[in-house]
Amino acid sequence: MDVELQLAVERLHARYAHALDSDQLETWPDFFTENGRYRITTAENEARGLPLAVLYAEGRAMLTDRVASLRHANIYEPQRYRHMVSAVLVERESEGTVKSVANFLVVRIMENGETMLFASGRYVDRIALPEMRFEERVVICDSRRFDTLLAIPL
Amino acid sequence: MDVELQLAVERLHARYAHALDSDQLETWPDFFTENGRYRITTAENEARGLPLAVLYAEGRAMLTDRVASLRHANIYEPQRYRHMVSAVLVERESEGTVKSVANFLVVRIMENGETMLFASGRYVDRIALPEMRFEERVVICDSRRFDTLLAIPL
């Protein structure tokens, strides 16, 4: 077992979670490589092999655009999110890449204080070494409900 | 602190969670030793020293039977589960065994997309070395409600 690599990947997950939960969306594209891909899909679509994505972005420019439009859309919605990450599996793929699977749970806290389960699912990642950025992050949500899911990156 | 052992136990927890959440129930008995014991109980019974178990299985053959009956019973229930594991404490017990305690939270996602808290509690495990399989896994659920708890292994 590569102890250093395991903990480095867990640290990447942790930094990502804190960036989103602290509303530092502008730093979000920095978690990806220059041409990094980000995709949100559902477990149902993934199981059926459907290429449909709820959200797809490729490259930091698109990710940055995404943040800009979120900033515009969400200006009046002061909810908070809290990301929990668990069960991080790490597997070396090649000299320059590592694969990781992890479970996540996100709760949403509304302005009035109400807390709800917002999303759960799996991260399936390919991470570039040694820079520790996502070449690809696929967010596979357990639920098919997406009316509110598009509010923030997961 | 035995860094390798800590991470090896965390990896076992992670593999177990992903196997269940990916509906790979047939691999579940492989997480146990040949005569491994699996028990689900409640915190209330455990605190009172009651030997009552909500579920008890001993040995891979019984665990395999359990999976078979779940497959039969659950054929029409396409819900999903997501296991979160946290606060993993590891303690060497002997040359060939390690004890571990961990917190868990399981959410259930229904076919219609609704997500709910399904179960929470503690895993109390004895793990055989070096094979990293459960000699005993005791699942101590916080809640006494069990009408739906028996749907899947925890």
Add this chain to the structure above:
Amino acid sequence: MDVELQLAVERLHARYAHALDSDQLETWPDFFTENGRYRITTAENEARGLPLAVLYAEGRAMLTDRVASLRHANIYEPQRYRHMVSAVLVERESEGTVKSVANFLVVRIMENGETMLFASGRYVDRIALPEMRFEERVVICDSRRFDTLLAIPL
């Protein structure tokens, strides 16, 4: 990356979670240094720089008093709690101190078996080395609702 330090901090988080969830409140002050500070606040107050705390205690004597009053107040409320900790970031601050940020989620299980999301937020800690005790633990809750939050330490 200091592997040993990372895992030592995670172990501290884990022991703390299990102590609270096992209702071993009397051991709670031992997680702090002699003059350790404990503060619960809200993300809203923290963001505005308001010094208001929902709860403040300094030194083991005050923490011990707090436990005593909880024992008195909670005598008729047999609910349980389950702490999940995730995304633990660790940063060496000096020879004798380390800083840590982590996400938490606490569920509450009522006597009748009902499970609910109780609190979510961030731990922001300063930990004394080598004794691994909190010089300061700030619990920043996402929600502003506190009618029930004061039941137990978080």
